Amino acid sequence: MAGRAAPRGRPRGFDRDAALRAAMEVFWRRGYEGASVSDLTQAMGINAPSLYAAFGCKEALFREAVRLYQESEGAGARRAMDEAPDARAMVEAMLRANIRSYTDPAKPPGCMVVLAAMLGTPENAKVCGFLTGMRKASVADLKKRLDRHGARGTLPRGADTAALAQFYATVLQGLSIQARDGASRRTLDRIADGAMAAWDGLVGGTR
Amino acid sequence: MAGRAAPRGRPRGFDRDAALRAAMEVFWRRGYEGASVSDLTQAMGINAPSLYAAFGCKEALFREAVRLYQESEGAGARRAMDEAPDARAMVEAMLRANIRSYTDPAKPPGCMVVLAAMLGTPENAKVCGFLTGMRKASVADLKKRLDRHGARGTLPRGADTAALAQFYATVLQGLSIQARDGASRRTLDRIADGAMAAWDGLVGGTR
DNA sequence: CCTGTTATGTAGTGGTCGATACATAATTAG
DNA sequence: CTAATTATGTATCGACCACTACATAACAGG
16 A cells, blocks of 8 residues: 555646746746746746646645745755754844845845735735735744743743744845845845844843 | 916816825735726726826836825835934834834835835836835935934944945835734834844944 | 546637727817 | 817727636556
């Protein structure tokens, strides 16, 4: 009973994962509404019926692309955060790792989750809300990581982890826009310097 | 010679300024690509030919709407910044005034210049670049204001005004996304607290 | 071989996009 | 009044949108 049953019918003529990667790139560069099915099929090297047979519809393809984006592009930041010895290093690692991703010249600048669907027609409000949920989840994840450091003693007692998470998530989202506007890695790193300069004041002085 | 020459031909049957305001609201809420000409004409209470006769094309209307947005919605922040006695108060006033605008329940959340056209089809790249230019100009304006405080002695000597402007502009842009995601005024104000906690470290400790 | 099942390529579907042609209405100039 | 000029409403324009009907191709099981 190992593996799955042998597929019946004509086998798929393209690499689904590679096609998804190509679609992710298009969504990342043009946004959800800016990426037409025609753009997508061209980049994926397939025709529209193959896209719909394999992925369902444009929105479903987008959701899969976002999932792939988070798994692949977010891996570096997650690893760096996991390895950080204390809360401050963890937050700084998150900023630096994302800055590296945002300014990789081989890829579109900035974060796909932030940039790909901010506004749009009411018809696509669900897609917008989907990304909003992703962003909120990443704030919650950051808070949870901070709380864990609080429990471990690697974040001073009394620190407002919710406020910390909100602040650094906001800076991170702003960095995506800066990257989109063409800011260099050096510029973004200096902005991260500024954000880290707030650390002591935030951790110690929260009323 | 006072006033302009009497207009010839049939007079316009609608208030151009009011129509522009209505268009601004639609662009603000849906973004450039998400706002169809049909949406616009409906909100403006006119038909398409009137729109094109009065504003040229969709892109020209958008540019006028952005200009109106900056003049009207940006007025509060400019006034608050002008009245601030020193650089720190000026930056904080900028954040607080914009937060008030971003969370006005009578208006779309967040900043139109940040949200209305991040990505899109290559055909609309010019619109995207137009807003990028606006954002860069606002960073430059902030730097200029900081420099003026430096010359006046209301900002410590040696402060890196370019880095300060970049950092606080980034936070401000992040605040737009937070507002778009539904963050309350109170939440945004706490994020601004965090940003202001960085002030001393940024002003004093820039290498 | 034949039947069933799935994938593919061609060629569309109705709908909406931004933008206009055209006839008519409403005004000024003379 | 007539002529010129500008605005408006109706009714579109071709292009593109997301999506699919349909015939055919390529496989598995029998």
